[in-house]
Amino acid sequence: MTTSTTPANPTIFSGIKPTGEKTLGNYAGGFSQYVRYQEEGQAFFAVVDLHSVTVAYDPRTLAAQTLDLAALLFATGLDPARATVFVQSHVKGHAEGARLLASVTAYGDLKRMHQFKEKGEEQDFVSLALFDYPTLMAADILLYGTDLVPIGDDQRQHLELARDIATRFNSRFGATFTVPEGRYPEVGARVMDLQDPTRKMGTTSAEGGTIRLLDPPDVISKKIKAAVTDSGREVRYAPDKPGIANLLEILAVVTGTSIPELEASYADVGYGPFKVAVADAVVTLLEPVQARYHELRGDEAELRRLLATGAEKAAAASTGRLTTAYERMGFLAP
Ligand code: TRP
Numbered sequence: 399m400t401t402s403t404t405p406a407n408p409t410i411f412s413g414i415k416p417t418g419e420k421t422l423g424n425y426a427g428g429f430s431q432y433v434r435y436q437e438e439g440q441a442f443f444a445v446v447d448l449h450s451v452t453v454a455y456d457p458r459t460l461a462a463q464t465l466d467l468a469a470l471l472f473a474t475g476l477d478p479a480r481a482t483v484f485v486q487s488h489v490k491g492h493a494e495g496a497r498l499l500a501s502v503t504a505y506g507d508l509k510r511m512h513q514f515k516e517k518g519e520e521q522d523f524v525s526l527a528l529f530d531y532p533t534l535m536a537a538d539i540l541l542y543g544t545d546l547v548p549i550g551d552d553q554r555q556h557l558e559l560a561r562d563i564a565t566r567f568n569s570r571f572g573a574t575f576t577v578p579e580g581r582y583p584e585v586g587a588r589v590m591d592l593q594d595p596t597r598k599m600g601t602t603s604a605e606g607g608t609i610r611l612l613d614p615p616d617v618i619s620k621k622i623k624a625a626v627t628d629s630g631r632e633v634r635y636a637p638d639k640p641g642i643a644n645l646l647e648i649l650a651v652v653t654g655t656s657i658p659e660l661e662a663s664y665a666d667v668g669y670g671p672f673k674v675a676v677a678d679a680v681v682t683l684l685e686p687v688q689a690r691y692h693e694l695r696g697d698e699a700e701l702r703r704l705l706a707t708g709a710e711k712a713a714a715a716s717t718g719r720l721t722t723a724y725e726r727m728g729f730l731a732p
Contacts, residue, residue, distance in 0.1 A: 404579075408439035408545035411578075413446035413486065413538050416467040417455055422609040422680065423589040423599035425474065426651040429611075431548045431583055433475035441481040442542055442712060443471060448486050448493065448534060452527040453517055465698065468705055470611060473691035482715070484708030486538065491713065491720045495537030496530065498723050502566040503533045507559055513552070536560035540567075540575040541716040548581045551588070571726035574719065589648055592625035595640035612688060615681045622648075622677040633664040633672045642669070645676050652683045 412432060420429075435441050445467050447460060464485055476483055486492050508514065508529055518524045539547055539560050547557055557580040564575040589599045591607035599608050609618055628639040635643045635657050646664075650657050664672050694701055725731070 405545055409543050409576075410435045410439050410441040410546045410548065411444070411539050411542050411544040412442075412548050413444045413449065413535065414467060414471070415450045416445050416447055416460065416463040417450040420467070420470060420611045421589075421599055421603075422611065422648065422651075425611055426589045426648075427550050427583045428548075429471065429474040430651065431581075432471070432481070435546070435548050435581075436476060436481040439546070440715075442544075442715070443476060443481055443483045444486045444489075444492075444538060444712070445471070445484070446486045446535075446538065449531060452525060452531050453521055454523070465701055466695065469691050469694040469701055470687075472694055472701075472704070473687050474611075478704050478707065482708050482711045483704070484712045485705055488705070488709035489712045489716065491541055491716045492534065492537050495541045495716075495720055495723070496534040498720075498727060499533050499537050499540070499563050499567065500530060501727070502570060503530070503536070503559075503563055507562065508532060511559070512555055532556045532559045533563070536563045539578050540564050541719050542712075543576045543719060544578045545576060546581050547578050548583075551582055554580060554582070567723070571723075574722055574726055589651065590640065590644040592621055592644070595626065595644040609680065611684060612691065613684075615685060618681055618684065619677040622680060623673050625673065627669050627673075631668055633661065633667065633669070635661055642672075645673065649676050649679055652679045 412428075412435075414424075414428060432441070432443055445464050447464050450460065450463075468483060468485070471483055472478065511532055514529060514531070517528060521528065535556050536559065539557075540563070547560075549557060557578070561577050564577045567575055568577075591597050591599045591603045592609070593604055593607035597603070606621055606624060609621055613621070622645070625641060625645060627641040627645075630639070633642055633646070635646050637643075646657050646660055649655070649660055653660075664675065667675075
């Protein structure tokens with residue numbers, strides 16, 4: 399995972415939006431990676447609530463969704479003793495940092511962002527917050543001196559922009575920010591929709607196409623058994639078998655076994671028994687996660703305490719660089 403250019407004890411940062419129910423796709427490309435990264439350096443994971451309010455959302459449920467996601471992050475294995483898990487809006491430096499970095503963000507670059515164009519088209523009201531989403535994301539990352547950003551493939555353009563923003567700030571005002579590197583998931587980066595394996599499994603998928611991390615076990619099994627498959631009967635990872643390939647990806651992610659090994663074990667069992675094996679593996683993975691989630695979510699005082707500690711640690715790690723940025727930009731100190 400670490401490359402020769404990565405420092406020995408890297409700073410790692412990622413952010414996850416609290417809105418939208420989390421799916422097996424989020425687990426594969428996100429949660430399962432975070433757990434590995436917390437072993438590799440100083441890891442920060444922010445529930446990025448300020449990013450959630452860039453598009454239409456429900457203010458009555460935002461706070462609860464923020465707690466839900468925090469509980470899920472701990473339930474999937476983030477350890478508060480190792481990783482700093484916090485809520486973005488609790489650390490005021492993120493909003494301030496975004497304001498400062500706006501001075502070195504090119505309007506033309508923001509206009510070119512694919513996500514802005516796509517999401518902008520989906521919204522009745524296109525906010526300035528949606529337009530400057532990448533600047534806030536750059537602040538998230540840069541304030542911590544982040545070396546590595548574990549992130550989905552769809553966020554490449556935003557990460558590149560964060561690198562440009564850091565570089566521009568450094569050349570204009572003096573070396574202040576580390577230029578971060580993205581780390582993109584390999585296997586299972588793209589868990590596909592069970593009903594339409596040519597598109598990504600996402601919160602917008604139809605009910606039968608997506609496995610939510612909190613779906614009850616019987617619902618999970620039913621959905622996997624009803625997944626579309628392909629013609630033939632051999633379990634093989636091939637472009638003309640997108641349904642079976644997706645189920646192999648899922649099995650690989652949840653069991654940590656390589657796809658060739660899985661092909662060797664399941665080639666001739668037939669689609670039906672193969673699906674049963676996939677369903678059982680997913681349920682085996684998620685049952686204990688769900689149990690921990692419900693326990694954590696049921697003790698809101700404890701959850702808030704964990705998040706308060708996380709916010710303190712995050713503030714301590716980021717204020718220095720924020721102060722330096724104000725100084726380098728020439729502001730009068732208060
Ligand atoms: N934009 C990211 C996403 O949609 C979420 C995010 C916000 C993030 N700030 C970040 C990811 C900082 C990594 C680092 O997935």
